[in-house]
Each structure stands twice: as structure tokens, then as C-alpha cells.
Amino acid sequence: MDKPSRIYELLLDYAASESPVEALSIGLVWTVCKSEQIGLAMSPGLYTRTLPWSGTLVGKTLGELASWINDWEPYKATVGMAAINCSLNAQSLPAGITLLTPPDGSNLAVFEHFLPQLKDKKVVVIGRYPGIERYAGQLDLSIIERQPIGTDYPDPAYEFLLPTADWVFLTASSITNKTFPRLAELSQHATTVLMGPTVPWLPELHNFGINYLAGIEVVDPIKLYQTVAEGGGVRIFDNSVRYRIVDLTPDSSMAWLKTNISQDYNEKQRLTSAMEHWYASGKKGRFPEFNQLNQVAIRLSRMDSSYKHLWDEQRFGQK
Missing domain, CATH: 1.10.287 (Helix Hairpins)
Incomplete structure (x- = not known):
């Protein structure tokens, strides 16, 4: 397993694009970056009125903004992650399984896909996904959330829960907020799924102990940008994106x-x-x-x- 912190070097190697940013929007839930392609990252969810660079990003290169992934200021890091995914999406998507949208919870398609394999397993999910509580009665399920509600565990619980987990569903926003290195290290003995619209499509994630990628393929980039800009969260799964599962076996x-x-x-x-x-x-x-x-x-x-x-x-x- 590679040292997990090296993921940031890897991302910047792939994202050093000279393509100019055509548009960028920081929505309530997602941040979207548009160039020749389009890329997403989860927005920080923090209120601010003092971003000093607003109105200056269009026209900068993707590579310039991608470097912000190393910043500790959450909005800059988020813009950096969206720019990275915009660069990566210029590559062909890997072979995988495109998930059909469940009728009652499209954002939960990944959990529906893996559900048969999770029975009688200790499952830890990093990040609360809307509606995930429906699985509480079916699985040995623990949810770790930065802003916990109900029976969620707070962040420090991952030091105790991840080393003994059988399956870990790890939100890709952990890359943006810099918790990925530690979470990946603690999850190395589990089957680990890196998931969410923030997932960067990189085969080398296998080297960081990731067994599956559950990212998105963009179906309608125009509708996606509009939905994000208008505050959409899970609604992006209605008609803009679909989940794709990639099994990171050595062969694949x-x-x-x-x-x-x-x-x-x-x-x-x-x-x-x-x-x-x-x-x-x-x-x-x-x-x-x-x-x-x-x-x-x-x-x-x-x-x-x-x-x-x-x-x-x-x-x-x-x-």
C-alpha cells in the first residue's frame, strides 16, 4: 500500500492541464468546474461572505486551480478538487457497471448494489448519505459523520471502528478535507469503496488500498451545471449523472x-x-x-x- 498522503502528488500530476476554466459555480451541496469537460466536488457546507477570489477564476487554467487541493482553506481545496475532476474527465471512463437508478433513492444506488455482500458483515460508512438509515435494521451499520445526528458517530470514532470493519464506504470528499490519508490507512484490512461524485477516476487508487470506485458518469453536463448552480443535492442523480462501479482488481x-x-x-x-x-x-x-x-x-x-x-x-x- 502506497503512503496515502501521496495521493495529492498523484492528483496534481494528472491535473496539470492548460485548459482554461469556462465557468465555476459553488452550489449549496456541490461545486462544479467547467472547461472542455465538467468536474464535481462536494461543497464545504460552511457559510462565508469573504472569499477573496470570487469573480477571478474564469480564465485561469485547470492546473492553476487544481493546485488549490493542497490548501487548508476548505473552499479553495474544494475548487481545487473540482478542477482536478474536470481534468480527469477528459480521459475515457474505465470499464465498469453503470447502476440503474432505484425508484426511491438514486443516491443510494451504490449501497443497493453491494447490499447482498454486506449481510453479516461489519459495515462502516464515512459520511451520512440521505436515506441511508433504511439499512440500519438490515446491516451491522455504523455511520461516522462530521456533523453527527441521531445514532451517528463523530469523527474521532474512526480510530476505533475502521480497524475492525469488514467493509468501509469512504466518501471521496475525504480527499478534499485531508482526512483520506488516515482513513485509508485505518481501512487497509477492510474491503474499501471510495464513493461519491467527488471520486477522481484514477486506476492508481488501487495502490492506496481502495478496492472499488463508485464515482459518477455525467449524462447531461448542461443540466448538471444548472442543477448544481440552483442548489441541487441528490437531485443531480435524477437526470444529470449516474453511478458507475469499478472493481480495482489488478487485471482491471x-x-x-x-x-x-x-x-x-x-x-x-x-x-x-x-x-x-x-x-x-x-x-x-x-x-x-x-x-x-x-x-x-x-x-x-x-x-x-x-x-x-x-x-x-x-x-x-x-x-
Whole structure:
């Protein structure tokens, strides 16, 4: 298992895009970033009237905003996460299972999918999902919530509950609020599902002890942006997004990595050729797309290392 805090380096390697931000909205529940693609992150849920950068973000690059993921100010980190997902969504989605919307709780589709496997298991859910209490009578279920209500456990309980859990459903907003490293470490002996619209689509999450990704595929980006901007929460699942489940087995992660490696290799070849033509034409100074070329090379190096790790794990049983 990789050191969980390295996830932030990984995210920034993937999100160093020069594409400009076309629109950004911080809604009541979700924050949405729009460029060539669209990306979501859960909003902090904190009231403020003093954000110093409001009105200045459109036109900045996704890479600029992505760097905010390392900030401890919750709104900046949220904008950073939305920009990261916007960058990642330019890649092809991995093979997986698209979940049909249950008639009485579309945001609970992930739990419905895994329900048969959760019987007689100790299940811990990080983050309260609207309507999740319906499973309390069916499962040995513990909910840990930053703002607990009813029988929810407060944040400190994860130190006690996660090490003995059989299944952990971990909200991807833990990446934004910087609790992911510790939560992933404590959950390493459980089957762990990283879930929610904030999930970044990265095969390397396998290296952090994540067994499944339960993220979203965008069905209607225009409707999604409108719904978020108008304060929508679970309503985004009505007609804007659907859950997709990806099983991060070594085989599936390797296949996903091969696809991403191929895409980035072709991009590296294109940029290298463009740079050669740039200098061959007698132009001086730095190649304008040098930063993009450098970032592609960094991503390829990381993906090659991750692929080798998975290959060794599969062939020799090395962890």
C-alpha cells in the first residue's frame, strides 16, 4: 500500500492541464468546474461572505486551480478538487457497471448494489448519505459523520471502528478535507469503496488500498451545471449523472492503465514532434507547450511504475 498522503502528488500530476476554466459555480451541496469537460466536488457546507477570489477564476487554467487541493482553506481545496475532476474527465471512463437508478433513492444506488455482500458483515460508512438509515435494521451499520445526528458517530470514532470493519464506504470528499490519508490507512484490512461524485477516476487508487470506485458518469453536463448552480443535492442523480462501479482488481487496473498510457504516449509523441518542428523552424526561446510535455512525461513515469507494481503483485504476490 502506497503512503496515502501521496495521493495529492498523484492528483496534481494528472491535473496539470492548460485548459482554461469556462465557468465555476459553488452550489449549496456541490461545486462544479467547467472547461472542455465538467468536474464535481462536494461543497464545504460552511457559510462565508469573504472569499477573496470570487469573480477571478474564469480564465485561469485547470492546473492553476487544481493546485488549490493542497490548501487548508476548505473552499479553495474544494475548487481545487473540482478542477482536478474536470481534468480527469477528459480521459475515457474505465470499464465498469453503470447502476440503474432505484425508484426511491438514486443516491443510494451504490449501497443497493453491494447490499447482498454486506449481510453479516461489519459495515462502516464515512459520511451520512440521505436515506441511508433504511439499512440500519438490515446491516451491522455504523455511520461516522462530521456533523453527527441521531445514532451517528463523530469523527474521532474512526480510530476505533475502521480497524475492525469488514467493509468501509469512504466518501471521496475525504480527499478534499485531508482526512483520506488516515482513513485509508485505518481501512487497509477492510474491503474499501471510495464513493461519491467527488471520486477522481484514477486506476492508481488501487495502490492506496481502495478496492472499488463508485464515482459518477455525467449524462447531461448542461443540466448538471444548472442543477448544481440552483442548489441541487441528490437531485443531480435524477437526470444529470449516474453511478458507475469499478472493481480495482489488478487485471482491471492494469487494463485501465494501459489505456491511459496509450493516450498519454500518443500525446507525448505529438508534443515532441511539435517541439522538434518549433526549433527546426529557427524559433528561439522555450517551446510554448513545454510544460504540457513535461507533465505528460511525469504521468507516464508514474503510470509505468504503477503498472509494474500491479504486474509484480499479480505474478509474484508482491505487495
